[in-house]
């Protein structure tokens with residue numbers, strides 16, 4: 001049984017692994033930190049939140065200060081889907097954000113049954129928005 | 133001491149009772165009671181409740197009476213909203229509620245600010261514990277109690293409550309209360325939320341719960357004292373009356389129920405409603421996966437200076453237990469106002485559930501009652517009696533966001549959901565607080581309703597809504613600025629215009645915020661302040677690969693009278709911060725930017741102060757965003773074509789906005805490959821990235837990494853243990869600036885040879 005845990009991640013209860021819901025890539029052991037199986041990019045926040053007013057003339061520009069905060073972008077090594085972001089103070093260790101009690105999860109779903117699987121949003125496939 | 137205790141005999145029960153009575157009789161000051169203030173669970177069932185439930189427990193009867201009481205609360209809410217004088221009342225920053233005889237909030241009005249009433253059980257329990265049997269005070273039919281001091285159970289001292297006991301044939305049956313964000317309270321800055329407060333003594337009126345109404349009449353001597361303590365004496369009077377009459381209307385509705393169904397039915401309904409909600413919350417939590425979720429939200433200022441203040445959150449669910457652990461969050465600031473009492477944090481976390489996760493549950497104290505909260509003592513989320521907390525919103529709102537972000541990660545896999553999985557909503561009160569003497573000669577101090585226009589976070593299936601609602605009141609209003617302008621001597625020259633490119637991208641983007649430009653017109657004694665964080669670091673996190681919002685500064689244009697410009701050369705005026713700051717259309721004016729913690733500042737006629745409301749966070753990978761949604765955002769002025777093309781990798785004709793879908797698909801596939809190419813495997817990444825201590829160039833407060841037991845206090849070598857309080861003083865920013873300038877003088881060769 002595979003349980004969708006986030007928009008892009010699921011846990012295969014039988015294999016005990018985190019998997020990518022887009023490309024089925026096996027990411028990491030499900031009782032560990034899924035981030036350890038992903039790729040990370042240290043993004044300058046000004047690239048995502050562009051300065052609206054001139055950074056040459058002004059101290060505050062609507063852009064985050066890149067010396068105070070970075071965006072850690074975590075992507076799947078199989079398909080490049082951006083699975084998670086983390087706005088981090090420079091040098092702050094990334095968080096183990098979802099520490100799952102795997103035996104409890106297995107027991108919960110064994111009791112519940114696969115037909116209880118959540119309607120967790122549309123199926124995830126790259127390019128599905130291309131309906132034209 | 134040891135000698136005495138080892139040699140002395142254990143006192144008898146009779147002696148213990150004497151000692152207890154002696155201590156009770158000689159208490160010199162009834163301060164906030166930790167036993168009351170640290171507990172947010174329901175009181176145990178009383179004998180009165182047991183007896184009532186034994187007689188009435190039919191669920192249909194309970195539901196019928198609950199609906200009637202709910203309607204009564206809503207009626208009281210409408211009265212306060214329609215008649216209240218405080219600007220906050222007019223747009224719904226009010227609430228009413230019915231509390232059990234033991235003081236628990238059983239039912240609150242459907243509209244309004246839930247956190248207000250979720251905290252009023254503390255002052256009611258204080259009244260029960262201290263005044264009920266005190267021969268000099270007592271609690272009688274016709275009495276009313278007033279309260280505002282946050283340390284006895286309130287968000288901040290700008291909110292005032294009126295509390296009435298309800299009797300039936302001489303027996304105390306329940307309480308009703310009405311709470312309003314009043315604004316003015318006589319603090320060192322106008323408007324009731326001073327960010328300059330360096331101690332509670334700077335925070336104005338501090339009403340511990342006391343009796344201000346007898347025989348349903350406001351006592352004139354006490355009223356005059358209160359009026360004499362604030363800048364808006366007429367507002368103080370008017371709203372005390374409004375709150376009293378709202379309570380009396382709810383009392384009337386309760387009496388109708390007492391008449392038709394009897395006191396047991398009422399008492400039973402209040403108790404069973406709470407017990408049933410509490411049990412249902414346990415059941416719902418048990419459906420979540422057993423897991424620990426970690427997140428942190430950064431405050432980038434104390435409102436006086438920029439620094440990094442961590443709100444650390446670990447949320448653990450085991451079986452039917454849910455535990456918020458905020459240990460590792462910043463130490464309290466001894467002389468900054470952004471601290472909160474822990475009850476304020478809990479009240480705001482209750483809002484996560486009742487407004488965003490389980491809005492179907494009856495609104496009351498019970499929904500959060502079984503949820504546990506752990507904090508460090510004397511921390512920014514559990515501050516001491518001596519710490520100022522007039523800007524507690526900064527910490528309760530970032531604490532709320534940490535909770536909202538963590539909860540979303542539990543909900544995704546739940547079969548049974550009551551709302552859509554939701555990225556964090558914007559959480560800062562980006563608005564103008566104002567004060568001074570109006571064009572009518574009135575002394576005023578309050579704020580613009582635009583704080584209620586926070587952008588909503590995106591959800592699992594749609595974009596966030598723009599300028600939707602404040603996180604503290606999902607049913608509030610933004611009010612009519614034009615009506616406000618009849619009372620105040622300034623205009624919002626630009627209002628409700630979306631701030632372009634202030635975005636939170638994602639598969640579903642966050643709802644955006646709008647620009648506000650204000651300028652004083654008809655008073656020489658009028659000023660503004662702003663009290664928000666997030667000009668250097670976003671105060672949110674994104675969800676499942678979505679991004680947070682950007683940052684939001686304050687821009688000022690001074691040395692120009694824009695009203696003269698509008699009269700003489702109207703073509704020079706621009707309607708966006710982007711154009712005014714980049715084009716600098718007014719010659720000779722001074723254009724500056726600032727963080728959002730502007731202390732109260734007197735303005736000159738025609739000076740422009742410009743800010744923007746913020747965006748809620750985005751949801752999911754932005755490369756999955758529907759290209760047509762991207763183009764719609766361009767058409768609606770939310771994002772500029774170049775930024776949209778660069779971020780979303782949508783290929784379109786910049787003139788016609790026609791989308792090339794195949795080219796877009798190719799560009800997105802290429803970007804996914806580029807991501808893989810530029811990214812590093814986790815293990816390699818953390819080797820280069822991770823540091824063992826906070827960076828030297830930032831004043832950092834809170835834990836670093838996994839070591840939640842060590843709290844940094846502004847520098848890598850200044851720390852305290854989480855459980856061992858230490859003072860944490862900040863320098864006056866002006867002294868810091870003077871020292872910087874003196875150092876530059878010395879470096880430039882100027883001798884500072886004054887006598888020391």
Ligand SMILES: [Zn+2]
Pocket residue numbers: 020021022023024025076077078079080081
């Ligand atoms: Zn993948």
